[in-house]
Amino acid sequence: MPRAMPGVLVQCDPSIKAIIVKINAEHNHDIIVEEIDEEHVLVKTSKHELLKNLLKDALKDTVKEAAESSESE
Amino acid sequence: MSSTASQRALDYLEQLPGTTFTKLYQQPSTALAIFRRMLPHLAKTLVMAMLYMPTPFSVADLDLWMKPGNDSLQARDRALSVLQRLRILFDGQDAAGRAAYRLSDSFAKSLRLALTGSGNHRSFGVPCSTPDKTPVTVEYLDAFARKQWDAILYYVVGSASVGLGGSVEISPGTQQLLQKGEFVKLHGRSAAITQTGFTFLLQEINAQIWTLLIVYLEVSSSLQMDPVDVLSFLFTLGSLELGISYSTSNLTPTQRHMLEDLADFGLVYRRSAESTRYYPTRLATTLTSDAPALPNNSLTAATTNPSDPGSNEKGYIIVETNYRLYAYTNSPLPISILSLFAQLHTRYPNLITAKITKSSIQAAISSGITADQIITYLTTHAHPVLRRQQPILPPTVVDQIRLWQIEGERMTAWQGFMIRDVGSQEDYDKAVAYAEALGVLRKEFRSRGSFFVSRMDQMSTYFKGQVAKKKAAQAQAVAQGQNSKGNTPLGTPSKA
Missing domain, CATH: 1.10.10 (Arc Repressor Mutant, subunit A)
Structure with a gap:
């Protein structure tokens, strides 16, 4: 009998996936339902927002944004 | 469209x-x-x-x-x-x-x-039998509808930059409705535009009306109004004729109450709240058709058919390759909309200058507007000078807007259901093909024997059907087996 599991399918680069897995480990493995392959993970629907915010924070630390070019005429 | x-x-x-x-x-x-x-x-x-x-x-x-x-x-x-x-x-x-x-x-x-056209159901509205003493022209109805609808847009947009909009007042009921639909959110006394509000603004006008009406439907059912009454009246409105007055005599109390709200949206016109006749405006009569809701609509954010942009609409925006933007307008509504995704610079009597910057685009994206919506908006409202060239917008700017959006998106997510353990490879292929035909398939992972769908209800009916079919086939096979056993002297030996 087929089984269906509700969740949010997340597609991302392998590098981002590594960060997601790390975040998952830091949160009692409570976010990821299933690691599908290098670029896909299934995430609990209730934890998706949390993951988005955590990922944003994690990226803020690692990726430096280039300074805005001057707006003056 | x-x-x-x-x-x-x-x-x-x-x-x-x-x-x-x-x-x-x-x-x-x-x-x-x-x-x-x-x-x-x-x-x-x-x-x-x-x-x-x-x-x-x-x-x-x-x-x-x-x-x-x-x-x-x-x-x-x-x-x-x-x-x-x-x-x-x-x-x-x-x-x-x-x-x-x-x-x-x-x-x-x-x-x-x-x-x-048979029956005596009166569901297509009852025209007034007596002519109106002071007939209402189609032009007047159009102007009325536009005034009312623009007031709503002003309210939504005006909440983004207080001071620019807000010259027209809309009724408290409509304000509440916009808050209920989360187009705007109240912070203390001032309202702020939300993600839904952004999307609402950039839709074409017919979609805007439906969006608002659906919020209205949701709210009305909590106010003990029968959704059947409300819906069937909306569909009736869609079949009425512009410029003809209809009688309120065959309406239910709920529908009479609706008339007041719809007049507020500009969908119907009534001379006074006690009037026994009502005129549907173009906003109402186009509800269930594909015709544009308001002709010559330069004020609102309505997008026209992309294949002939601006045929009935005057563009006012010029975008240069250096991300500078010039908008020939003095009306607050387009200015407020531009301020949602561009950094305004100077305002002249008939012109404003602005610049599209990374921070302005990303601010818009973080509040829910998509790069495609911005590009569509700029394209549909492009100045005739820009329209003479192909493509209309400078490709560098279009690409950069898209890139700025992608930069913020490190992952794409879909809500839905992961299906696995479908059975044999053949069953799996069939199930995937069925999901694809329904348009619910998001991704399949063939090597793992699982796939992801956006909705489940029809898939589960399908699987139940498959199980039932298999059982029936088994039962048949068994029955046939017994049959052929009884016939063994004449028939071939059974394999069951």
Whole structure:
């Protein structure tokens, strides 16, 4: 009998996936339902927002944004 | 062009209980509006074919009608899926006990009444028998509708930058409705635009009306207003004629109450709240058609048909390759909309200058506006000078806006269901093909034997059907086996 599991399918680069897995480990493995392959993970629907915010924070630390070019005429 | 609009209405209708549909379909105007607006062409063909059919239409016969090939099978499944979701088509059995489809009785009856114009149902509105002493012109109705609708847009946009908009007042009821629909959010006394509000602004006007009306429907059911009454009146409005006054005499109390709210939106015009006649405006009469809701609509954010941009609309925006933007306008509404995604620079009497920057685009994106929406907006409102060149917008700017959006998106996410343990490879292939035909398949992971779908209800019906079929096949095999055992002296030895 087929089984269906509700969740949010997340597609991302392998590098981002590594960060997601790390975040998952830091949160009692409570976010990821299933690691599908290098670029896909299934995430609990209730934890998706949390993951988005955590990922944003994690990226803020690692990726430096280039300074805005001057707006003056 | 209004696919988003009918999609919204469809989504709303789908989640109504079956009894509501039965009641709704008793109105010929509703049946006709749904038929005209919500169904894909193939579904229309099927309904027309089955409309006067006395018996259910067997599945096997239907398959004979379809051209073989993947495309037509997909189209068939999609059409059937819409029909079933709208409770127009039901599974049944024909005389021989084979699987068959039958039309909903009330829907078929109403549609027949609507098409042949028979019956005494008055569901297409009752025109006033006495002429109005001071007739109302179509131009006046258009102006009225535009004034009312713009006031709503001003309110939504004005909340983004207080001081620019807000010259026209809208009623507290409508304000509350916009808050309920989360187009704006109150912070203390001032309202701030939300993600939904952004999306709302950039839609074309017909979609905007449906979006607002669906919020209205949701709110009205919590106010003890019968959704059947509300919906069937909306569909009736869609079939009325512009410039003719209709009588309020055959309306239910709920519908009379609705008239006040609809007048506030600019969908109907009444001279006073006690008047026994009402005029539908163009906003109302185009509810269930594909015609543009307001002609010459330079003020609102309505996007016209992309294939002939600006045919009835004057563009005012010039975008240069250096991301500078010039907008020839002095009206607050377009200025407020521009300020949502561009950094305003200087304002002259008839012109404002602005610049598209990374921070302005990303601010817009973080509040829910998409790069595509911005680009569509700029394209549809491009100045005639820009229109002379192909492509209309400088490609560098378009690409950069898209890149700025991607930069923020490190992951793409879909909500839905992961299906696994489907069974044999053949079962898996069939299930995936079915999901794809329904248009719910998001991703398949063949090596893991699982796939991801956006909605489950029809898939589970499918799986249940498959299980039942298998059981039936097994039972048949067993029965045949026993049969042939009894016949062994004459027949071949059975393998069962």
